[in-house]
Amino acid sequence: MSASSKDLGAFRIKGAGRHTPARTARFTFDGKSYTAMEGDTVASALLAHGVHVVGRSFKYHRPRGILSAGPEEPNALLDVSRDAGRRQPNVRATVQEVFDGVKIASQNRWPSLKYDIGAFNDLLSPFFAAGFYYKTFMWPKEAWHKLYEPFIRRAAGLGEAPREEDPDHYANRYAHCDVLIAGAGVAGLTAALSAAATGASVFLVDEQPEVGGAMHFDAAATIDGVNGYEWAQKTAARLKAMPNVTVLTRTTVFGYYNHGFVGLVERVTDHVARPGRDLPRERLWQVRAKRVVLATGSIERHMVFANNDRPGIMLASAARTFLNHHGVAVGKKVGVYTAHDSAYEAAFDLKRAGVSIAAIVDCRNHPGDAVLAEARALGIDVLTGHSVVNTSGRLRVSSMSVVRNGGSNARKVAVDSLIVSAGWTPSVHLFSQSRGKLRFDEQNQRFLPDIYAQDCVSIGACNGTDNLSDLIDEAIAAGGGALALSGENRFEWTGGMIGAAEGAGPDHVVKAFVDFQHDVTAKDIRLAVREGMHSIEHIKRFTTNGMASDQGKLSNMHGLAIAAEMLGRPIPKVGLTTFRAPYTPVTYGTLVGHSRGDLFDPARKTPMHALEAAEGAEFEDVGNWKRAWYFPKRGEDMHAAVNRECRTVREAAGVFDASTLGKIEVVGPDAAQFLNLLYTNAWDTLKPGKCRYGIMTREDGFVYDDGVVGRLAEDRFHVTTTTGGAPRVLHHMEDYLQTEFPHLKVWLTSTTEQWAVIAVQGPKAREIIQPFVEGLDISNEAFPHMSVAECKVMGVPARLFRMSFTGELGFEVNVPADYGPAVWKAIWERAEGMGACLYGTETMHVLRAEKGYIIVGQDTDGTVTPDDAGLGWAVSKKKADFVGIRGLKRPDLIRDGRKQLVGLVTNRPSDMLEEGAQIVADPNQPKPMTMLGHVTSSYWSENCGRSIAMALVADGRARIGQTLYVPMSDRTIAVEVTDMVFFDKEGGRIHG
Amino acid sequence: MLLIHCPYCEEDRSELEFRWAGEAHIARPENIAAITDEEFAEYFFLRNNEKGLTYERWRHIHGCGRFFNAARDTVSDKFLMTYKAGLPKQPIPTAEQAAAIAEEKTVETWEATEGDAR
Secondary structure, eight states, rough: OOOOOTTOOOEEETOOOSSSTTTTEEEEEETEEEEEETBBBHHHHHTTTOOOHHHHHHHOEEEEOOSSSSSSSOOOEEEESSSSEEEEEEEEEOOOOOOOOOOEEEOOOOOSSSSSSGGGGHTTTGGSSSSHHHHTTTTTHHHHIIIHHHHHHSSSSSSOOOOOOOOOOOEEEEEEEEEEEEOOHHHHHHHHHHHTTTTTEEEEEOOOSOOGGGGGGSOOETTEEEEEEHHHHHHHHHHHHTTTTTEEEEEEEEEEOGEEEEEEEESSSSTOOSSSTTSSSSSEEEEEEEEEEEEOEEEEOOOBBBBTTTTTEHHHHHHHHHHHHHOOOOEEEEEEEBBBBHHHHHHHHHHHHEEEEEEESSSSSSOHHHHHHHHHHTOEEEEETTEEEEEOOOOOOOEEEEEETTTTOOOEESSEEEEEEEEEEEEEEHHTTTTTTEETTTTTTEEEEOOOOSSSSEGGGGGOOOOOHHHHHHHHHHHTTTOOOOOOOSOOBBOOOBBBBGGOOOOTTTOOOOEEETTTTHHHHHHHTTTOOOSHHHHHHHTTTTTSSTTTTTTHHHHHHHHHHHHOHHHHHOOOOOOOSSSSOHHHHHHHOSGGGGSSSOOOTTTTTHHHHHTTEEEEEETTTEEEEEOTTOOHHHHHHHHHHHHHHHHHHHEEEEEEEEEEEEESTTHHHHHHHHHSOOOOTTTTTTTEEEEETTTTTTTEEEEEEEEEEETEEEEETTTTTTTHHHHHHHHIIIIIISSSEEEEEEOOOEEEEEEESSTTTTHHHHGGEEEEOTTTTTOOSSEEEEEEEETEEEEEEESSSSSSSSEEEEEEEGGGGHHHHHHHHHHHTTEEEEOOHHHHHHHHTTTTTOOOTTTTOOOOOOOTTOOOOGGGGSSSTTTTGGGGGGGHSSSSHHHHHEEEEESSOOOOOOOOOOEETTTSSSSSOOOOEEEEEEEEETTTEEEEEEEEEEEEEGGGOOOOEEEEEEEEEEEEEEEEEOOTTTGGGGGO | OOOEEEEETTTTEGGOOEEEESSOOOOOTTTTTGGGGHHHHHHOOOOOSSSSSEEEEEEEETTTTTEEEEEEEETOOOEEEETTTTTTOOOOHHHHHHHHHHHTTTSSOOOHHHHHHH
C-alpha cells in the first residue's frame, strides 16, 4: 500500500532533525512509493518508514539492514536508478541522498526480499566455511569451466551491472594548493581557518553533503558556546567567502599518492532531481598539495556476538545521526550493547526524544562515572559486566539474550532495535596510503599515525585526539596560524574493545559476524588460523575478511584481534594489512573522464584522408594512423580491388599516400658523421641530391628500423623511418646525440606531420608529375633513381624523391601538409585520365613483396641481423664505429645455420601459405618436429599469377632450390625455397 | 604520481612528462669495436637492478626533451636528486638524506610481513 504523499514516516520525531518539513521528495523502494524529506539519505528515509530489511547477504543470503549512517556501510547496498541508462548497483544507502523520482531496488534476492531462495545457503552454512571454494571445486578438473565457474559466477557478486551505455559525462580537473585538508569536521574546519589566516591557498574537502563530521550526530558538543553543527555551517560559509579557500563537499579524498598528489572525486549531480545537461555527473580532481592535513575522524565498530547481523541492529552513532540529523528514531524500544561510553550518549538522546530504552548492556564492569550517573538520572537500566549472547527475529531483531559475564542463564529482553558500539577506529587509511608508518596504542587498542613519509599531519580523531579542546589546539597548530577557539564535549569517553565479545560463543554453534559484506564470522577467522594461515595477509585472503567493497572499515580490527588471540601473539606482531586506494569505491566513469568513444585513443589522419574516403577507401589501423588500405570499385571485394590495383601500378601507374612514414630532419655540420654512427651504412660518401636506403641496428646488432635517407645539402638530411617506428627512432637518436655523442653539432627535428607525401609509382609516373614540377629536370639522365631535390610542385615548395618501394619508376612528392590535398587532387586528376589508379597499403605490401623488399617488424622480429635479412651489403666494412658494430660480431650472430630471409613458392601456384606457419624439412618426422623457420609474409601476386611468400629459414640461402614443407592442421604444403625477388628479377623497370 | 625535478628546466614537473631510460653512468666504450664478448655483455646486457639507492636516467620527453640523471630510492620511490647528463655520479647531498634512505629500507612491505610470518 502506498503511503500518502504527506506521510513522512511513522518513525519521524517531531522537532528532531535538521530538515525542513515543507521540502519533500518522492521515491520508490522495490516498486513501493515513499515520501522523504530533502536532505534524507536513502537509509534515513527508509528507517523513517520503519523499513529495516534492505538486502540479502552475499554468501548466506541472510536478511540485512542498515548498519551505519556513513560511507563505511557494509550491508545496505542498493541499486539506484534515475532512468534505464542511469542505474548504478551497490550504492550505499547511507551515502545516497534521496531526490524526487529516484528508484531504489534491493539486490541479491529472488524472488523477493522477504522470501529469498538463496537463504537456503544459510542452512548449508557448515559447508560454506572459509576456504570452501579452494577446497571444494578441485575435482574433476574438466568440471571447472562447465560447472563450477559458471555456478560460482552466478552466485557471487552483489548487484547487476548496467547494460546501457552511460549517458552521463565526467569531468577532470588539475589543481595545486599549499594545504589540502581531508575532512571538514571540527578539526578540519579549524585547521582551514588557521591555514587560511596565513594567506595559504587551502582546499577543504569532505565527503558528506554538509560539513560538520561528528557534529552530525553529537548534538551535545559546543564550540565557543555554540552548538557544534551550527558552528560548522557558519565556519564553512566564512571559509567559502575567502578567495584563497576552496571548500568541496560531496567530495571524497580517495587516494594519497607520492609527493602530495591527492585524488578527489566530486559527486556533482547524484543528489539532484533534474540535473542540467551540461553538468558532469562526477568530477575527478588531481591535486598537488604542498602539505596535507588529515582530519578524517574515526569510525565506530560493531560488537562481534551471535546473530549480530539482524536488521534493526546498528551502530550507536548511526542511531544518533538518524535521530539528531534526520529526525528519525531507529525503533520504539531500543536495546544498547556496548563496550564504550559513546553508546550511552546515543541512549540519552533517544530517551530524551521519547524512545524507550530496554537496557544498556555493557560488557565492562566499570564504565565512565559520568555516563553512569546520567543514565541513572534518566532512569535507564544499565547492566554492567553483562553481554548480549544472542538475538532473535526473522526479518528484524525482536529480542536480545543477556547474560552476566561468565554466567549461563540468558534473559530474553524484547527490543525492536539494538544499537551497539565496540569503540572507535581512527581512520588512518590516507595516512597509510601516503606510506606513513603506524604504531599500536596498547591502552586504547588502536593503530595511530607514527612516522610520516610525506609533508603531512594528522589531527583530531584520526590521530587519537578525542577531546574537543585538545583537538582544536591540534588543528590550529596544524593550520600554521593563530586562532582563539574553545570547544567542549559533554562527556569524556572511555572504553573500547576489539575482537570477539563474550557472545561470539563456542566455534561450532554460532554466526558472530566480523565482516558483514562478505559474511565472514569469528569462526572463519579461527578456522583460517587452524588451517595454518599465520600471516594476516594470508588470513585475509583465505577468509576474504576486509576484501569487500567497504575494505574492512568495520571488520579489519576485529579480524586482526581474533587472529592474534588464536596465534597467541600480540597484535602489532601479527601486523596490519595494507591500506590501498581508493578509500571508497570510485566509478569507472570518473577515472576514465573524457577518454571514451572517439577520445579513447585519438586517430591520426593524413592531410588527404577525406579525399581518400571520398574515393571509397577502406582504412586500416597502423599504430594510431588510419591508412587507406584499398580502394574498391563498385562490386569489388578486397581481393579483386587489390589485384586490380597491383596490375594497374605495373601497367600504368598508381598514386599512394605515404604521409605516415616517419620523417626526421637531421641538420648540422656533423650530420653525416652522426648518421654514420646511427646507421650501418656510410653517409659521408653520399652526395647532396642523392638518397640511400639505410639500416639502423641497436648495439646488439639486430635490425631496429630502416628507411630512405636523402641528403639535401652537406649539412642537411631528410631521414624517413617506418610508420610505427618514428617516435622510438627519434628517441633513440636523441639518446645517442645527447649522452654518447654530445660533441657532435647536430640538430634533430621530427617533421612527420609537416610533409604530405604523395607517391606516384609505375611506368607512367614521370609523365604524370612532369607538368606540375617547376625548376627541375626530372629526366632519367638528370634525375636518376635515388635522387632527391628541392623544387616547386604546382608552385608549392616541395622535396621530390626519385625512389621506389614497388620496383617501378617512382617519385615521392613531399609538400607542406596544408598543400597536400590540393596537390593530391591535381596529380590524381591527371593520373586517372592516364589510366592510373589509387592504391592502398595492401597493394603496397604485395608490390614490395614481389620485389623482395622487407618490412621491418613483419619480416624481422628483433632477432634478425642485416645479413639474415639479405642486407649485408648495407653494413659498411670501412667504418671504425657505428651503433651495432660490436654486437654484429657476437659469436651467435656470426655462426652458421642462422635463420635467413628467403622466398618460398608453393608447388601448386594457387596454394596460399599462412603468415606465421612453421616450416620443416621432413613432414613425416614424429612430433615434436624440427622446425626450420616460419613464413613472415604471404600474398597472392596477380602480377606473377601465383602465390608468393617470404620466410625466415635456418640456413635459408643454402637451401635455395630445395623442397621444404609447411604442415597445416588439415594438410601439408610443399614449397620450394627461392630468392626473394619474384618479379622483374633483372630490376630494369625501376630505372625506366 | 611522482614529482620530478628537471635539471634543465629547473622545475618540478609531473611524472607524466617524463620517461624512464634505464640505469645511469654506463658509458659506451670508446673502443667498442675492439672489446671482448665479456666486456660487451657487461656494457650492454648486465644491470645492477638495485633495491634502494639507484642511479638512473630519465628523459623529460614531453617537456624540454633532455636526458638527465637521477638518484632515486626504489623502495620509497623518492627522488633524492637529479642532475644533468654528462656529470659524474653525484654523491647524495646530506647525511640526513642518506639516513632517510636507510630508514626507508625498513619500511613495512608485503615481503617484510611475509618474511616475518615465515
